[in-house]
Amino acid sequence: MPERIQDRLHQIEARINQPEFMKSGGAANEINYYIFDYDPQDELAVRDYVDELAGRYQAGSGPFSVTVFDLFEVLLRFLKENNYLEMTYDFENRRGLGYATDAIVKALGLSQNNQLVKHIVQNTPPNTVVFLTGVGKCYPVLRSHNIINNLQQAMDTMPVVLFYPGTYENFSLKLFGTLSDGNHYRALPLVK
Numbered sequence: 001m002p003e004r005i006q007d008r009l010h011q012i013e014a015r016i017n018q019p020e021f022m023k024s025g026g027a028a029n030e031i032n033y034y035i036f037d038y039d040p041q042d043e044l045a046v047r048d049y050v051d052e053l054a055g056r057y058q059a060g061s062g063p064f065s066v067t068v069f070d071l072f073e074v075l076l077r078f079l080k081e082n083n084y085l086e087m088t089y090d091f092e093n094r095r096g097l098g099y100a101t102d103a104i105v106k107a108l109g110l111s112q113n114n115q116l117v118k119h120i121v122q123n124t125p126p127n128t129v130v131f132l133t134g135v136g137k138c139y140p141v142l143r144s145h146n147i148i149n150n151l152q153q154a155m156d157t158m159p160v161v162l163f164y165p166g167t168y169e170n171f172s173l174k175l176f177g178t179l180s181d182g183n184h185y186r187a188l189p190l191v192k
Helices: 003-016 040-056 071-081 085-095 097-108 115-122 144-154
Strands: 033-038 065-070 128-133 160-169 172-175
Touching: 003 033, 003 040, 033 040, 033 144, 040 065, 040 128, 040 160, 065 071, 071 085, 071 097, 071 115, 085 097, 097 115, 115 144, 144 160, 144 172
Parallel strands: 033 160, 065 128, 128 160
Antiparallel strands: 160 172
């Protein structure tokens, strides 16, 4: 693992253990949302570290727990449970990726009644730091702004950290360091 990513990853635990981390903040007194951006080449190192850290902060093992939601896994579970997965494959084969993506977006209700956000809210225990992973695996179906914006409206009692394979600069995200989504985020960088 390159030294730079290793140093940044090791700052996460100290950051989430700061007393103010679990408290509301910001200009509107909203709970803090954070982004941990990283070079996509470091994806496996980030996954390993997140899993290891979450394992140490399981519910009941300390003053708070860490709950990880891999957005790709949540998306896949939704498609399977609603018998949409095979239909999605068929849509892609017959009409292309764009059509299949649009169908998934509609089924998930990403603009209203967001099923992924509902799943996260319903499966987050109290006194938890929420880690969101799998953003890169969901592209182009799922966009970060759909999750963050909707989650900020539905979950305001605990901090959320989005692990992002790309860059976060000037309140703007670039997936894989190249694809700008053109949205402005109120999230803070988790570590430098």
